[in-house]
Amino acid sequence: MDKRLSMLKEIQALEFFAIELNLFLDTHPGDRAALRDFYAIREKLFAAVKRYEEMYGPLTVFGNAPAQCPWPWIEDPWPWEIEYK
């Protein structure tokens, strides 16, 4: 669970960075430095999500998780059930 949690926290940190830039770009759509940062972070985020989903199952139904039987989407823990350390 420690490895899984540290990977999840990395995704949360990267995605937060992307959300913050997303909002900034909504009101500064021509800011080249912010655009460069956004696309760089997005690439790191995609890579981190892909690594996580290959090991622990889907974060989104349409994600990169490998095809599996039974349907892995409904496996716990759900976000409100995770015990962070």
Added chain:
Amino acid sequence: MWIYEKKLEYPVRVYRNDIGMARFLMAQYGGPDSELSAAVRYLTQRYTMPTNKAKGLLTDIGTEEMAHWEIVATMIYKLVKGVPAKQLREAGLGAHFAEHDRAVYPADAAGVPWTAAYIQATGDPIADLHEDMAAEQKARTTYEHLIQLTDDPGVKDTLRFLRQREVVHFQRFGEALNDIQALMDSKKHF
């Protein structure tokens, strides 16, 4: 449409049960200046915004507010998890338990159910964006009150994150408002 991501925007750590704090947090879950009000307010107002910047911003902040609503729900869920009914009653959640057990029902800290009367959508972008900026400030100060009401370092940490987001949203709404005012000024012909 929306796609669910099976993760919280920010981790929620709760070190021990605290029924009273769960009750206070209902302010930001189902109260007038709650995350639910914020999400419904912005996602409702976006249809009548005149600029693409404002349409994008209200869509994206409204979406982030849904993630914050989930974070607040998670704190409440964890704070009362496994607490016996008798203790809930002693801490003032007896009425809540009678109607909702430990369900995270959208009501405010006093138990008043959430209502759309908490929000406005006037069709006037200047009026709506001013409401949005006021709402962010009211939520910021509510979070500051909540931070003072708990000693739990995990709850404090998550509340500080949510407080900071209100400040950023206020800033972005101000920029969208200035942009719309500049657009309206440029359309005036004398």
